[in-house]
Amino acid sequence: MEISNNIESEYSSTVSFEHRKKYAQFFTPIEIADIMAEWLLGNNALSKVLEPAFGLGVFSRILLSKKPHLSITGYDIDDAIYEKASNAFKDSRCINLILEDYISNDNNWDEKYDGIICNPPYFKFHDYDNKCLIPKVNQKLGTRLNLHTNLYALFLLKSIHQLKRNGRCAYIVPSEFLNSDYGVNIKSYLVQSKKLRHIIVFNFKENVFDDALTTSAIILCANDEFADTIAFSHINDATGFGRIKEIVSSYPNTKYSDFTYDSKDIHADVKWKSYYAPTEVPNFKSLVPFTAYAKVMRGIATGANEYFSFNLSKARNTGIDMANMQPCICHSTDVRGLCFTPDDFNTLLNSNKNVYILNPINKQDKKLNAYISEGEKQKINQRHLTSKRIPWYSMEKRAPSPIWANVFNRNGLRFVRNETPTMNLTTFHCIYVNNNLFGVDADLLFAYLISDTAKTFFSTSGREYGNGLNKFEPNDLNKSLMLDIGSLSEAQKERLRSIYQQNKKNDDLSYICEIDSILIDNFSN
Ligand SMILES: C[S@@+](CC[C@H](N)C(=O)[O-])C[C@H]1O[C@@H](n2cnc3c(N)ncnc32)[C@H](O)[C@@H]1O
Structure with missing residues (x-):
């Protein structure tokens, strides 16, 4: 059966924009969800899956259409969408939906998964209880995220921590942290965890998500033995989806990605734009700091x-x-x-x-x-x-x-x-x-x-x-x-x-x- 975004479109047309904004309900387009699902499906042992920000379950629909016997746990914090999603999946025995905040839940940190897939809420530090949650995450992961960290970063890092051996994780997040000061600690965790494998940056003229002003990146991580290289690719328009899907499915062969680096050459404190969009490095002598x-x-x-x-x-x-x-x-x-x-x-x-x-x-x-x-x-x-x-x-x-x-x-x-x-x-x-x-x-x-x-x-x-x-x-x-x-x-x-x-x-x-x-x-x- 052809998977579509119909259920998301119908939901968006019946629920107020204020409600969706309150919960950051911006849904993943099928083409992007498909690339991310492809990454998880590359783990042959994929069985236990987590969707930390379930929404209406676009990722689960795609995964189940390709692998029907998965066991998927989904979290969502909003009653309204939870009810709609529970109804949509009422005939499926594969899905266990939990009406809870994924990040505040202290009991699930040691729960491990073969695959984690997510388009997390993008809340700035003043829109959630950062003062309580960030120190907790820092304590669990040994990170030094500052109190200005966006909620999506907490989701991402927690999920990386929850990967089983050979487990894979696919996240779509705003790409801004790759090049900003506040992103340094997030990038530092990605590198030090040795689980970052590939970053695909969207360089679209239009927004990837209709109503969220954001440029995005897909972050692909794996808890496997291929920690030596990190790949970067970019998509400039919708015609690039097919090419990226092929690159993702050819893992661990990274030669088709746009740029591949030795992991030890990736540094958290430089702007990662220089990895995914290395402009011709000016060939000049006598350079001084500005x-x-x-x-x-x-x-x-x-x-x-x-x-x-x-x-x-x-x-x-x-x-x-x-x-x-x-x-x-x-x-x-x-x-x-x-x-x-x-x-x-x-x-x-x-x-x-x-x-x-x-x-x-x-x-x-x-x-x-x-x-x-x-x-x-x-x-x-x-x-x-x-x-x-x-x-x-x-x-x-x-x-x-x-x-x-x-x-x-x-x-x-x-x-x-x-x-x-x-x-x-x-x-x-x-x-x-x-x-x-x-x-x-x-x-x-x-x-x-x-x-x-x-x-x-x-x-x-x-x-x-x-x-x-x-x-x-x-x-x-x-x-x-x-x-x-x-x-x-x-x-x-x-x-x-x-x-x-x-x-x-x-x-x-x-x-x-x-x-x-x-x-x-x-x-x-
Ligand atoms: C960006 S949407 C993504 C929905 C869906 N996974 C998709 O990709 O189309 C984020 C979802 O996370 C839910 N959410 C927001 N805060 C949450 C939290 N702290 N814990 C779990 N879910 C949350 C929202 O209600 C929303 O459904």
Whole structure:
């Protein structure tokens, strides 16, 4: 019988989106479930199976259609879906459904399985009892997961622990942890357990799950003797499913996967993007850490942007002394082009964009005091960030930064040279130049940053969100490498600065080629 997602579609059309979101009920498409089931079925001894987040049992339907005498235990926490699933499987003797939280259950840790298959709930730390559950998992597994760990990681690690000899486990999870700081401890467990075999990353333009904004990865683990290698593959669109299924079924032969590495060459503390999408490693000499010449910090977090930011009309209407206003960019979309000049600031000001934030200096200002009282009436002083400040309306101290980096971007990093004393909210990161070390000033650094050569160093740094959106954290940049532009001759440094100065308002970006050719001539091996 053809297996389909009909039961999931019917459920989704009858249950409110809020209910599904509350329990993270985003169902696995058949093609993906099929690949994951294939992995479990590769264990010839497959008999005892666990589905830790059962939902409507898509994995069990596929497994039973290929191996009818399995004994499957399923957990789900939601009464409504449990009832529907129990009804769907009422004629099957193979399924034992348990209405319980898989992670809180302390008694099942030593229960071992031949196969574990799961699309776990993706809850952030504030959406579940992280303070109780994470220490418990750490104690059981000897891990050091921090309190910000997403629930899906607890599911994954617990399941890996529950594998019998030759047991196999297939999970589909968001791929973000592969490249983020909080993922390091999770990756560390995967490597140290010696059970990680293959990671298949989805690099879809559309989302894999219709209504969950996420890019995903299938994690395949096995408790067998083939611990020497770890494979990585990716799927770029639906046409790749057949190929991946073949790769999965050819295990332990990994030569068809996109990349195979010696397990000892896989390190938890690097971004795993460099394993599954190794861009051509730039073949350059004289590399230095980014922090040799600059430091990246996040912009100002006000805790209540709508209260603290001002446009010209609001500033006039409140009558607050302008000495209490600090020029500040509140939205990166207000800044177009490569450089931001005093003229650009005035254009924004005159078109009534928010270009100031409140920075109370003149406490004698009656209008300021009235505005502060109004903020207290609106309980702005009780918000998360403001409640921690003394006084609550004080602003973070930051010097205006000469270069801004866009935090979220679709096309890699975007840099802006800020030629004004304007500050920035978190919409941009601030890049501060280290004391003109070896003549590397803001113009020179900026000319380097906008080159295609610099981009190759940043391309593996960002974290992926759904829809091709990349997010860069300050440390993604601080921890990357760059060319040692301080070692260029004075004449070359001057040329780079002047290429920027002469073209800074030029819409035709072809001058960037000249920057690249200077860099390539000097640094390529
Ligand atoms: C992402 S859905 C996956 C459902 C199904 N396995 C699939 O792949 O289509 C996650 C399921 O886990 C259930 N769930 C959420 N938290 C849970 C928990 N702590 N323990 C067990 N199940 C949980 C939800 O009700 C939901 O049915």
